[in-house]
Amino acid sequence: MDGVLLDSSPIHAAAYQEALRGLPIVNFVYSRVAGMRSVDGIRAVLKENGIDLPNEQVAKLAEAKSRIALTRILAQNPLFPNALAVLATLAARSKLALATSASEPAVNAFLDRNQLRGVFQSVVHSGHVRNAKPAPDIFESAIVALGVDPAEAVVVEDAVAGIQAAKAAGASACGIPTTCSAMELQQAGADLIIDDLEDLLEIGARI
Secondary structure (H helix, E strand, C coil), X not given: CECCCECCHHHHHHHHHHHCCCCCCCCCCHHHXXXXXXXXXXXXXXXXXXXXXXXXXXXXHHHHHHHHHHHHHHHHCCECCCHHHHHHHHHCXXXXXXXXXXXXXXXXXXXXXXXXXXXXXXXXXXXXXXXXXXXXXXXXXXXXXXXXXXXXXXXXXXXXXXXXXXXXXXCEEEECCCCCCHHHHHHHCCCEECCCHHHHHHHHHHC
C-alpha cells in the first residue's frame, strides 16, 4: 500500500521525525525503516542512535507516529498516478492481495476512501501477523488466502524489508524505487525493477 499505491513515504518520514522530536536523534534515514511496522521502525531508529527507552514509551512514540501519518494520509489521499486504473486492469485478470505493514485503521481508510473493497481477494495488515517484515509472515498469509503457489506469486515492494520478506515467502519480488533506490532493492533480492505502476501490466511477460 504505502510506497506502491500511495505516495506516502514523505508523510511517514515526517511523522517519524515529529514523533521523535525532543530525542537526541542524529541519524535518521527513512528508507532504513520503510516497510516496517511503526513500533519496529521506532525501535530501529532508537537503537541506531544508542537510545534505550522502556517498552511503554516506545509504544507511545509509535502510536504518535501512526496518528500523525494517518491524519495526513486521510487529508491528502496521495495516490500515485493511475494507481486505481492499474488495479482495475490487474483485478480483471489476476487475483490480487493487499499485504501491508500499515495499521488496520489506515488500511480500512485506504480501501473505503478509494472504493477498493472488491478489488482485493485478500487483505492482510500488521495486526494479522505476529512477525512483521522482513519476516515472510504477511506475504505467506496473503498467498495462502489467495490459494496460489508461492512460486506463482509476485510481490510489488518499495522497501528493502519488503523485498526480503517476499523472497523469504518464496514469491517473486518486483521492486519499485519510490522509497528505496533500485540498487538497494536489487541488493535485497528483487527479481525485477519497474519504473512505475503501469509497468505492472506487462509484468507477466517479464518474469
